[in-house]
Amino acid sequence: MTEASATVRRGRPRNEKAREAILDVAMGALLAHGVAAMNMDVVAAAAGVSKATIYRWWPSKETLAMDALYRTWESAPAAPDTGSLRDDLRNLLWPWTELITRRPYGRVIAGLLGQVLTDPDFALTYRARFLDQRRDHGRMILQEAIARGEIPARTRIETVLDMLYGPIYHRLMHGHAPLDRAFVDDIVDIVLDGIRPPTKPEPCHDTTDPETP
Template sequence: MTVEKQQRGRPRSEKAHQAVLDAAAELLLTHGLSEVSMDTVADRAGVSKATIYRWWPTKQTLALDALYTEWSAARPQPRDTGTLRGDLLSLLRPWARLAGGRPYGRVLAALITEAQTDPAFAAEYRQRFVEPRRAQGREIFRRAAERGEIPAGTNVDVALDLLYGPLYHRLLHGHAPLNDRFVRAVVDLALDGIRHRGS
């Protein structure tokens, strides 16, 4: 009897969990982190505030999870195209399209600000949001080194900063378009530097 009740309850719990994430993501992108409260999310998702706090201790952790979930669902896995340039474009172009398509810059700026003052949240932000993309990038550079496209001793972490730095700069400042043309320019300039240093 107890097992049967648990099995019946699990889909409802998953549905509520997703409803909270969807409501949080929409409110974040519409109003920004500072204007979002747990009360508003609970009302929009049709759950109690206690339910939300059972899964997320703060609205910042909820915002991070909502953003991570939305981006993970919308972002395709990067392909192995056989070239470093092709692999990097496969990784970065979908990211730029998604980031530039809605007001993610405002949300990310708020999360980055929070990470500057809360070490525990900063660690979670890096683990959930930053590190997965960097891990994908490291794998791309590893394959490129095996193919002989770049020197084996290439500083991959610096190379990733060279690639992501300009994208975040445009996303956060909004001074110029974050589009496919810009992504290609960033990739080509970064690779010119990496290959020149290797030669």
């Protein structure tokens, strides 16, 4: 072994640096133009790599887009356990909602969903990355609430998760109204009003004097 080969190289390996450069450029292109209009020649040139290098790691622009988006969204903080279903759900939804509203991610998601509908293999990977992990956390929160007696054991957890996330995606995709903290709080309150058992009314005490005519 030569002295040169024994020297520990500083910094990241060249391949990793190239990969991150590609993902950075791709994310910028996706936010600016969407998935369909992203040009792989332009991405390669801006990242300082050949197009063959990109296709060696990503077989399609959709898989590159998925990796670029995942790298950005995985930075959303984990929700702490507060012991309150309402607070746990707010802490689950708001940090992620705040993250996805910082930049125009709706056009990226729209492009990826188009591929989900036509490519079963891509759909499996997409769901594992963007749906399953987040739903697993939400599922755990609801199961713990059932164990505490906050909501009934018969609660349809998968439907509740759709009701929580669906409105956020709806506004993200259509852009017709703001995705803000008040909206997230409304979602949680409305969903909980629907699944929690009704509060028993206070008994009515007749204060009328029975001998009064």
